[in-house]
Amino acid sequence: MTAPLPGTTEVPAADAGSSELLARLLSGPTGIGTNSLRPASAPAPAMEPPPVAATPVSEPPEPLAAQPSSSQRIEGLYCPPAVRDDRALADEINDRLVEWAEKEVGLYPDTELREALVGFDAGRSVVLCHPDAPGIDHLMAAARLLIGENAVDDYFCEAEYGGSADRRGAALAVAQSAIDPAHNTPRYEADWRTGIDSHPALRSMRSAMDYFYALATPAQAHRYRHDIANLYLGYSAEGDCISRHRTPAVWEYLVQRQFNNFRPCLTITDSIGGYELPAHLFAEPAVQRAVALSSNASTLCNDLYSLRKEQAGDRFHYSLPTVIAAEEECSIEDAFQKAIGVHNDIVHLFEEQAAALSAGNPLVARFMTGLHNWMCGNHEWHAGNVGTRYATSP
Known part of the structure; x- marks a missing residue:
């Protein structure tokens, strides 16, 4: 019998306020539909980066009123609101x-x-x-x-x-x-x-x-192609384990997940935001660490929200909770709580890294804000799908 997912708690999506990280970064959201959600106290960027050279796009529509929906967040899972x-x-x-x-x-x-x-x-x-x-x-x-x-x-x-x-x-x-x-x-x-x-x-x-x-600029497009190739490498590693019904060690699983994760979606945040973080800044080891941490946290969030759905299926499945349970010989409930701790630690490490990077360069700060926005939005999207796509009953 599939073990139940630990408790969830009802919270409104896009709750008021912003995280400590965002307060340290340069500004709130500026895209369409965000006027009512931008903190009044957010400071303006010290420097507005030039827009990406691109073919014209259609005029954005008038801002639309935000209509948050209720969501079921996993109790104890840390992530600021979208x-x-x-x-x-x-x-x-x-x-x-x-x-x-x-x-x-x-x-x-x-x-x-x-x-x-x-x-x-x-x-x-x-x-x-x-x-x-x-x-x-x-x-x-x-x-x-x-x-x-x-x-x-x-x-x-x-x-x-x-x-x-x-x-x-x-x-x-x-x-x-x-x-x-x-x-x-x-x-x-x-x-x-x-x-x-x-x-x-x-x-x-x-x-x-x-x-x-x-x-996108040619450098941004090349960045995306590289990250997709890494994603497919992660898919292949997963396929190898599935075909042999092999549960990897926790450290190996986390390595796999750094490739088989949402990174391609996060690294285009500047392209979708209408600006470019230049290739030499994107390639900085400290920036790469921030990208990896935010991508890893976003993907482990998926592991946690999808556990019931995956366990209810009839195929061989492994995720952070299941590999922890196998390695530490503990119950899936205990492993789930340990996995929450791993996720939370990675989010905090990202926030520390992003805050340090943001203090020195406004363009890097803008990119760090984009990574943080993606991570928080991804969490809310998963929480909003509880009972439908994710965390379904076995």
């Missing part, structure tokens, strides 16, 4: 995503899968995670990439859609080429294009990347 939650804007993005999926890339064509796409609620995810986006086109760019990444995971990693753990490496190499084009002789490049055109997940990633190119 700074924006706008249901009307999220619905608009979801509608546009469905139109793109159906008319441009032929993704999830039947009614049941279309409902799954809407139910995933990528619109709310990007609204929560990117409160500084200057317009809806920027939010749509993030949402298309998110849907494309999930399509690759579904089709090449999940048995329900035909994926196989022992064949995913080869499939993911082809998936990488959808955003990192193959360069061969004309004949084989033509064969490659035909192969990409033949699969909905590959079409989705190629199309999403094309939209991303319209607002």
Whole structure:
């Protein structure tokens, strides 16, 4: 019998106030739909970075009133509240995503899968995670990439859609080429294009990347391609363990999770915010540590909220709570509490790192705020899906 998930507590989404970290950083959110959520006391940035050179995007709509929904947060799981939650804007993005999926890339064509796409609620995810986006086109760019990444995971990693753990490496190499084009002789490049055109997940990633190119610099696009390659490395490591029913040690699992995580979504925060953290600053070891910590915390949040759902399935599954339970020979309830502690420690380490970095450079501070916004928005998105997508009863 599957052990129940430890208690949750009801809290409103986008609660008033901001975290201690955000108070130390430069400013509150400035994107569409954030006027009522921006702290009045937030200081203005010392320097406004120049916008990314990009093709024009549509004018953002008038700010929409935030409409937070109730959520079920895991008791004891630390993460400050998201700074924006706008249901009307999220619905608009979801509608546009469905139109793109159906008319441009032929993704999830039947009614049941279309409902799954809407139910995933990528619109709310990007609204929560990117409160500084200057317009809806920027939010749509993030949402298309998110849907494309999930399509690759579904089709090449999940048995329900035909994926196989022992064949995913080869499939993911082809998936990488959808955003990192193959360069061969004309004949084989033509064969490659035909192969990409033949699969909905590959079409989705190629199309999403094309939209991303319209607002990202070449360095930002290269950064994203690199992080997706790392993501697929993590998928392959997971596939190896699943195919052999092997539960890794906790330290090995955390290494896997640093690759198989949400990092690609976090590292585009400047692109979606309409500015660029230059490559030499992004590559600084201290900045890379902050990116890794915020990405790891965001992904362990997923481990905790999805535990019941995964345990209720019939496939071999491992996550931070299950690997802790195996290694320490403790109950899943005790392991769950220990995993909460690991998550919380990583969030605090990120906040310390981000605060130190923010004190010296306003552009880095802006990027740190973006990472923090994404981490907090991701937590709220998971908490808002309790009882539907996550933490379902066994």
